[in-house]
Amino acid sequence: MCGPEQALSINVQKRIVLPESQCYAQPMSNRADLFPLPAHHHGDCIRAALDAAERKCREQSARLTTVRRRVLELVWHSHEPVGAYALLDQLKQDGHSAAPPTVYRALEFLMEHGLIHRLERRNAFVGCAYPGDTHSAKFLICTLCGRAVELEEPAIDAALLEGAAKRGFLITRQTVEVEGHCPDCQSEGVQF
Numbered sequence: 001m002c003g004p005e006q007a008l009s010i011n012v013q014k015r016i017v018l019p020e021s022q023c024y025a026q027p028m029s030n031r032a033d034l035f036p037l038p039a040h041h042h043g044d045c046i047r048a049a050l051d052a053a054e055r056k057c058r059e060q061s062a063r064l065t066t067v068r069r070r071v072l073e074l075v076w077h078s079h080e081p082v083g084a085y086a087l088l089d090q091l092k093q094d095g096h097s098a099a100p101p102t103v104y105r106a107l108e109f110l111m112e113h114g115l116i117h118r119l120e121r122r123n124a125f126v127g128c129a130y131p132g133d134t135h136s137a138k139f140l141i142c143t144l145c146g147r148a149v150e151l152e153e154p155a156i157d158a159a160l161l162e163g164a165a166k167r168g169f170l171i172t173r174q175t176v177e178v179e180g181h182c183p184d185c186q187s188e189g190v191q192f
Contacts, residue, residue, distance in 0.1 A: 042078070045127075049076045052131045053115050062113055067096065071106040072127070075116050080146040081124030119148065121177050126150070136160070136174040142182035151178075 053072055057064040064072075074087050084103050091098040107125060110116040116125050117137045126139070129150040138151040156176065164171050 045079075046073055046076045049073075049115070049127050049131070053110075053113075056113060056115065056132050060113065062109075065106075067091070067098065067102060068106045068109055070094065070096070071103065072110055072115055075110070075125050076127040079126075079148060081119045081122050081126050081141070081148050083122075083124045087125075117150070117175065119177055120175055121179075136171075136176070138176040139178065140182075141177055141179050142185055143179050144181055144185040147182055 050069065050073060053064055053069070056062075070091065071087055074090050075082055084100065084107060087107075088098055088100060088103045091103065096102075107116065107118075110125075111118060113131075114134070115128055115131050117128055117139070118125055119139060119141065122141070126148050128137075130152065135152065136157055138153060138156060139148050140151055141148040160171065160174065
């Protein structure tokens with residue numbers, strides 16, 4: 001679930017999303033092209049994510065420190081999940097005297113404030129396409145090129161809530177990771 005762990009409640013009416021661009025960070029349940037075009041201007045994704053993070057932290061009276069901001073920027077650097085040690089290496093290249101705990105604290109802060117998600121199977125992180133909105137995380141992950149996109153699909157949420165309720169189960173945290181092949185890899189004839 002995006003944001004602090006709490007009982008899952010889905011609000012499909014209210015959506016706070018990053019400004020529209022050619023990036024995937026916009027409502028996706030009505031889009032057939034979930035994966036961003038290879039030639040899209042990714043700088044727009046990064047700027048929108050940083051602007052949204054600054055707004056959210058200001059609203060929550062939270063400090064978006066230089067290191068936290070840089071870690072968020074690095075997570076959004078591409079649409080591929082990135083690991084903590086890759087982030088640490090980049091911080092060191094930037095001249096920060098960062099150690100693993102620094103990176104993990106920054107990642108924890110960004111997750112707690114709903115700005116990034118952790119992909120469990122890959123032990124890696126991706127930017128949240130819906131910062132500011134409590135939602136369950138669902139991802140489509142291409143096993144060929146490594147890109148991952150966040151999927152907003154209320155029908156999946158409803159099915160999980162209904163199935164859990166029938167069994168008397170209260171969902172407190174959820175991440176759905178679906179692996180497959182993105183449209184670009186399929187159209188390029190990449191061998192499966």
